[in-house]
Amino acid sequence: MTPKLALFEEYALIARALGAPHRIMLLEQLAQGERGVEGLADKVGGTVANCSQHLQLLRRAGLVTSRRAGKAVIYRMTDDKTLVLMDLLGRIAQQNLSVVE
Numbered sequence: 001m002t003p004k005l006a007l008f009e010e011y012a013l014i015a016r017a018l019g020a021p022h023r024i025m026l027l028e029q030l031a032q033g034e035r036g037v038e039g040l041a042d043k044v045g046g047t048v049a050n051c052s053q054h055l056q057l058l059r060r061a062g063l064v065t066s067r068r069a070g071k072a073v074i075y076r077m078t079d080d081k082t083l084v085l086m087d088l089l090g091r092i093a094q095q096n097l098s099v100v101e
Contacts, residue, residue, distance in 0.1 A: 013060070013061050014061045014062070014063065016057075016061070017057050017058050017060075017061035017063055018085075018089065020054065022044060022046060022050070022051075022054050023054045023057065023058055024086070024089075025043075025044045026040055026044060026051065026054055026055060026058065026064075026075075027058065027063065027064070027077065027082065027086060028086070029043045029044065030064060030075060030076055030077045031077060031082075031083055031086070033076070034074050034075060034076035035074065035075060035076075036069075036072045036073065036074050036075070037051055037052050037055065037072070037073055037075070038072075040055070040075065052073075055075055059075075062078055063077065063078055063082050064076065064077055064078060064082075065077075065078050
């Protein structure tokens, strides 16, 4: 594998993390502040197990981080650059997809 291809594989990891509506909804919730898995599952209308799987993928992509608070796992966005990425995603969708207008 060439260095360039290896780099693009890392880019694709982030793109795949953004490739599911539930993960984007989780990021939207985390943009408002850190939350536990149970609270996030309630907000996005999913199960705790499913939400945890989505959050793990977002964590592997470096978009969220987690910490333990007793038995709970608390998630937050890694940094504000993820907000910029989400904003760009929305702008591109509005510009290129007539359904989004």
